[in-house]
Amino acid sequence: xxxxxxxxxxxxxxxxxxxxxxxxxxxxxxxxxxxxxxxxxxxxxxxxxxxxxxxxxxxxxxxxxxxxxxxxxxxxxxxxxxxxxxxxxxxxxxxxxxxxxxxxxxxxxxxxxxxxxxxxxxxxxxxxxxxxxxxxxxxxxxxxxxxxxxxxxxxxxxxxxxxxxxxxxxxxxxxxxxxxxxxxxxxxxxxxx
Numbered sequence: 789x790x791x792x793x794x795x796x797x798x799x800x801x802x803x804x805x806x807x808x809x810x811x812x813x814x815x816x817x818x819x820x821x822x823x824x825x826x827x828x829x830x831x832x833x834x835x836x837x838x839x840x841x842x843x844x845x846x847x848x849x850x851x852x853x854x855x856x857x858x859x860x861x862x863x864x865x866x867x868x869x870x871x872x873x874x875x876x877x878x879x880x881x882x883x884x885x886x887x888x889x890x891x892x893x894x895x896x897x898x899x900x901x902x903x904x905x906x907x908x909x910x911x912x913x914x915x916x917x918x919x920x921x922x923x924x925x926x927x928x929x930x931x932x933x934x935x936x937x938x939x940x941x942x943x944x945x946x947x948x949x950x951x952x953x954x955x956x957x958x959x960x961x962x963x964x965x966x967x968x969x970x971x972x973x974x975x976x977x978x979x980x981x
Contacts, residue, residue: 791975792906792975793972793973793974794971795971795972795973797896797970797971798968798969798970798971799899799968800894800966800968800969801964801965801967801968801969802867802894803965804819804820804821804822804823804892804963804964805819805820805885805889805890806818806820806830806832806834806890807833807888807890808832808834809834815925815927815931816886816931817884817885817888818885819884821965822962823962823964824960824961825914825957825960825963827957827958827960829858829861829956830861830862830890833861833862833890835858835861835863835890837858837861838857838858839856839858840855841853841855842855858956859920859955859956860919861890861954862954862955862956862957863888863889863890863891863953864889864908864918864952864954865884865887865889865891865892865893865899865952866894866896866899866900866950867893868894868897868899869951870882870892870950873943873947873950876942877943877946886932888928891916893908900921900922900949900950900951901949902918902971902973903974904918904919904920905918905974906971906972906974907958908970909970910963910969911968912962912967913961914957914959914960915958915959916957916958916969917956917957918954919953919955919956920953921949921953922953923948924943924944924945924946924948924950925944926943926944928943929943929944
């Protein structure tokens, strides 16, 4: 029995980017037309690597700085949810560069809440594993304030439940803007705990 079920949801990649190695709290991305991915993610990405130091998101499990497997190689956002965030902030649009996006997809509803462990599979076989919803952070605020003065503080509340997901690479290869990814979800019932 297969552990994943193919859905009818196929997303189109509308943006690819990476956050360069950084020293401070900058999160602004640089756009690329294609992304060669390995099991360590994208080699130019700040969040790349097979392992990473634990951060505040897992502080109740691991002391900060503990080396753990890197399930946060990519930040994947939904074009539709980015538009909702912009609308709530009173802005005409939000550039994915300002949000530190690795991948922006169009076509999967309620994308930030796809089940953890879901797979996004390209026609060429590149496979991305969804980790968890990416909670909104304050890092984009500085960039947003520089572009739209006074709007940075509105990002975190507007992005709640719409910040996309963190993810890692299960099978490497090259993704390109315009590629399609099919959503596969775990073949299990929703936890009733």
